[in-house]
Amino acid sequence: MLALLFVFDKLLPSISQQTQSFVVAKWQQLSLLQQELPTENSLPSPLPERNLTDTWGAARSQGRSHEGIDIFAPRNTPVRSTTQGVVSKVGENTLGGRVVVVVGPGGAGHYYAHLEDYADISPNDWVNQGDVIGYVGDSGNAKGTPTHVHYGIYINGSAVNPYPLLQKD
Numbered sequence: 001m002l003a004l005l006f007v008f009d010k011l012l013p014s015i016s017q018q019t020q021s022f023v024v025a026k027w028q029q030l031s032l033l034q035q036e037l038p039t040e041n042s043l044p045s046p047l048p049e050r051n052l053t054d055t056w057g058a059a060r061s062q063g064r065s066h067e068g069i070d071i072f073a074p075r076n077t078p079v080r081s082t083t084q085g086v087v088s089k090v091g092e093n094t095l096g097g098r099v100v101v102v103v104g105p106g107g108a109g110h111y112y113a114h115l116e117d118y119a120d121i122s123p124n125d126w127v128n129q130g131d132v133i134g135y136v137g138d139s140g141n142a143k144g145t146p147t148h149v150h151y152g153i154y155i156n157g158s159a160v161n162p163y164p165l166l167q168k169d
Contacts, residue, residue, distance in 0.1 A: 022124055028086050037106035037155060038165045043082040044129065045166055046112060046151050047073045047136070054163040061141075067159035068111065068152030069166075075147045077136040078119075079112055080129075082151070082166070087125045087133070090118050096150060097139025102127055106155070113150040114142040 045052065049071055058066040083104035090100055096113030100121070104110055116137025127133060138147050153162045 024126075028126055032085060032103060032105050033107045035105035037108055038083065038104070038153070040164050041167050043162075043165050043167065044080070045071065046079050046082050046149055047071050047077060049073050052163065052166060052168055054161070056161040056163055068113075068150050069161075069163050070148045070150050072146055072148040073136045075136055075138075076116055077147075078132040079115065079134045079136060079149050081110070081127045081131050081133050082129065083108075083110055084128050085110065085126075087121050087123055087127060090121055090123060093140065095141045097142065098134070098137065099140075100133045102133065109154040111150075111152040111154060113152070114139050114148060116147070 052069065052071060055066050055069045060066055079100075081102050083102060085102040085104035088101045088103045088109070092098055093113075096111070098115040098118065099111065099113045100115065100118060101112075102110045112134060114137055115134040116139065117135045119132045119134055121127065121133055134149075136147050136149050138145055142148065142150070151162055153160050153165065
């Protein structure tokens with residue numbers, strides 16, 4: 001490991017800034033994989049609202065079940081990362097609309113959906129717990145519903161209920 005760090009340090013000045021950012025992000029992702037997954041009551045809410053409701057598993061259209069929780073707040077309320085990690089996606093999909101995914105400790109993917117807009121972040125950026133990553137909205141299949149952020153956690157590609165992991169005090 002030390003030899004790899006030495007080589008990396010010597011190569012860094014000779015590669016482009018974009019390549020440096022990519023390599024650093026991948027290095028950070030690898031270090032995150034060695035950290036522990038979130039545990040019960042260990043994550044802050046992505047919104048200042050603490051009146052959380054467990055909507056995990058609720059029926060959805062087309063026979064789906066809800067793979068996260070919805071936290072309601074006024075449009076454009078800042079959405080904060082619940083974890084430190086590397087931004088893996090800033091983009092759109094049909095159901096979630098505008099979404100951000102942050103890969104955190106243990107490789108858990110933290111999924112924030114139905115955003116109105118994104119903060120000034122890009123894939124491979126490092127974020128700290130509490131950094132603003134977007135703003136509450138109703139994009140995707142939530143268009144026309146009360147504004148909220150859908151928050152989900154995926155571990156090894158499978159959805160897990162984020163509700164028990166969030167601090168409720």
